[in-house]
Amino acid sequence: MPFSELKVALDAMLSSVTPAVAHILDAALAGEDIAVDDAEKLFDASGADIPVIVAAADHLRKKTVGNVVSYVVNRNINFTNVCVKGCGFCAFSRGHLAEEGYFLPIEEIIRRAREAWELGATEVCVQAGLAPGMEGWHYVKLCGALKDALPDLHIHGFSPEEVLYGATLTGVAVRDYLASLRDAGVGSLPGTSAEILVDAVRERISPGRIATTAWIDLIQTAHELGIPTTSTIMYGHIESSRDKAVHLGILRDIQKRTGGITEFVPLSFVYEEAPMHHRKRLPELRTGATGAEIMKMYAVSRIMLNNWIPNLQVSWVKEGPKLSQIALMAGANDFGGTLINESISTAAGASHGQLMKPAEFRNLIREMGRVPAERSTTYSKMKLFDDNENPIDPLDEVENPQERFGSYQELIRLKDYRFRDFYQSQKRS
Numbered sequence: 001m002p003f004s005e006l007k008v009a010l011d012a013m014l015s016s017v018t019p020a021v022a023h024i025l026d027a028a029l030a031g032e033d034i035a036v037d038d039a040e041k042l043f044d045a046s047g048a049d050i051p052v053i054v055a056a057a058d059h060l061r062k063k064t065v066g067n068v069v070s071y072v073v074n075r076n077i078n079f080t081n082v083c084v085k086g087c088g089f090c091a092f093s094r095g096h097l098a099e100e101g102y103f104l105p106i107e108e109i110i111r112r113a114r115e116a117w118e119l120g121a122t123e124v125c126v127q128a129g130l131a132p133g134m135e136g137w138h139y140v141k142l143c144g145a146l147k148d149a150l151p152d153l154h155i156h157g158f159s160p161e162e163v164l165y166g167a168t169l170t171g172v173a174v175r176d177y178l179a180s181l182r183d184a185g186v187g188s189l190p191g192t193s194a195e196i197l198v199d200a201v202r203e204r205i206s207p208g209r210i211a212t213t214a215w216i217d218l219i220q221t222a223h224e225l226g227i228p229t230t231s232t233i234m235y236g237h238i239e240s241s242r243d244k245a246v247h248l249g250i251l252r253d254i255q256k257r258t259g260g261i262t263e264f265v266p267l268s269f270v271y272e273e274a275p276m277h278h279r280k281r282l283p284e285l286r287t288g289a290t291g292a293e294i295m296k297m298y299a300v301s302r303i304m305l306n307n308w309i310p311n312l313q314v315s316w317v318k319e320g321p322k323l324s325q326i327a328l329m330a331g332a333n334d335f336g337g338t339l340i341n342e343s344i345s346t347a348a349g350a351s352h353g354q355l356m357k358p359a360e361f362r363n364l365i366r367e368m369g370r371v372p373a374e375r376s377t378t379y380s381k382m383k384l385f386d387d388n389e390n391p392i393d394p395l396d397e398v399e400n401p402q403e404r405f406g407s408y409q410e411l412i413r414l415k416d417y418r419f420r421d422f423y424q425s426q427k428r429s
């Protein structure tokens, strides 16, 4: 087929777009904010509407953030998997008597952070289960100890659920607990425990989870105290198009009020090991997002949030490097972190590994015709790699990462950090 015929076919596809979708895209491309109702319509789109929505999102991405795709060199430390909650989607948490329950002491967390720092990491991401028997100021003490040991390492840590847990255990107000974390050196909070910010959905997939209003209040309070946060969604389970659109609307409203959100990260549900998948009590439960849903998630997020949250991150742990590259064509401009260790998605059945080396990021980004850049956590610093410059980072040179950094499977079998031992010592003290 000659190119001129292809052009005719593409024109025909454009003119066959559903009028309501065309109208919404018109407004978005003119720089307007689209309404929650409009986002719902885009999530419901099918057929030829999908590639056109994706093209519009890619166009907005290019206009707003250009061709740079960033990544951060970081290490994830999920310091305990023991949790008092039982979220239906979470295959990571264990009960306090479980053989596989672990709890990393502060010295081991510092050792891991230092190892990452020496290999070029600029951030440590610290999140974990809500361990019973834990001292309420533990998160603050951990932050302080990390800062004392590694003053220039950014601490991206403690989900809203963890902050609320710390505040509850200590009996102080959330604002005061957040201020203590800030004073101890936390640099930013992950905007996780959001899943879908619609209580009717939360009550079904994670009863007892932090409520929507409490999540919003906590995130806004963090921003007011000068602590930026990321923002997330977990989709591909029981939520509707409306729920996703409402969620995006909530995030956009927070950002309009505070400006404290650094990025938005869509996380698709990994179902394989999720308790709610095995229990079969939710008849409408899906087995994760389909390819079309993933593309629409990125594209609609870009269209909905473009004027307010310019950074849209792909999760290579959930989607794998191949689909992540495709998501870069649907509005995304960030590849996330090197991670080094990853437990939560791995426990749920994700099989994309636990480390992405900086050189791998650069290659994947360049393959898509984009420009790689290493960023700081909050995007305030960017180191561009143009002209095919491809340095060898210390992390690129690690030959057997699993042996060097340990794996999640190994961690849950190790005798050294058994939660039961920690729990007994807490009870004795």
Ligand code: SF4
Binding pocket: 083, 084, 085, 086, 087, 090, 091, 092, 093, 128, 129, 130, 161
């Ligand atoms: S998602 Fe977090 S709070 Fe919920 S069970 Fe898992 S570790 Fe606990």
